[in-house]
Amino acid sequence: MSRWSCPELAVELEGRGITGPISPSTVRRWLREEAIKPWQHRSWIFITDPAFRPKAERALDLYARTFNGEPLGADEYVISADEKTSIQARCRCHPTLAPGQARAMRVNHTYGRGGALAYLAAYDVHQARVFGRTEPRTGIDPFMALVAQVMSQEPYASAKRVFWIVDNGSSHRGQAAADRMTAAFPNAVLMHTPIHASWMNQVEVYFSVVQRKVVSPNDFTDLTQVWDRLRAFEDRYNATAQPFQWKFTTSDLGDLLAGLDRHTVDHHPEESSLRLSA
Incomplete structure (x- = not known):
């Protein structure tokens, strides 16, 4: 065992x-x-992206409102975007019981499946503003619909540059995705986080808030109610939200990579070829 x-x-x-x-x-x-x-x-994974450091530094610099060593202008914006897949509508077979004195809310374990949808969101890092949409599934076309939803409105439509930070999901992977976005919106610049580093994407923090405050404990009558709840939460969030206090900097990144480098040399010399260059 x-x-x-x-x-x-x-x-x-x-x-x-x-x-x-x-x-x-x-x-x-x-x-x-x-x-x-x-x-x-505890689980762990080797860093396999040969461009881990430059990709991570670009994202962290953008969070600090700099790009290639220059501060961003007032007409430049940073968007963090991704998809939250397979949000189910679980129709509980018995009504949920409201909490009472000395009694927690009671949610019936048995449920019927009311379908699932994907929630796509773009988060303006410095304005703390969310733009969301739901789709039957993820993919290139749903993601580009999200891009168009944001880029077709001000201040992004007339901005000098709008940087989009995304992970390496299939909807927006590689240079082809960057070219596709620029062709549709010349002032949009797609930037990828390193492979296996979605935690650097700030929209994931927003998704964690959605999971706690909207999706759980997942008691919906149908997918329409799921979307209505997500839409109402976006309005509430945008009315009161402040930018995330992102504290992981390029200096912290350097310390982290140096520590990983020492660990690799001390304990896994056979993996030394995977060490990152300074």
């Missing part, structure tokens, strides 16, 4: 003759006091 319960460990210890009869609570106490806890784990 990859994970043992305390009763199972108690039986195993006694069966192997390591201890005499022992209670699960004693095993639990021993494990709690141990410094090494082998039942816990």
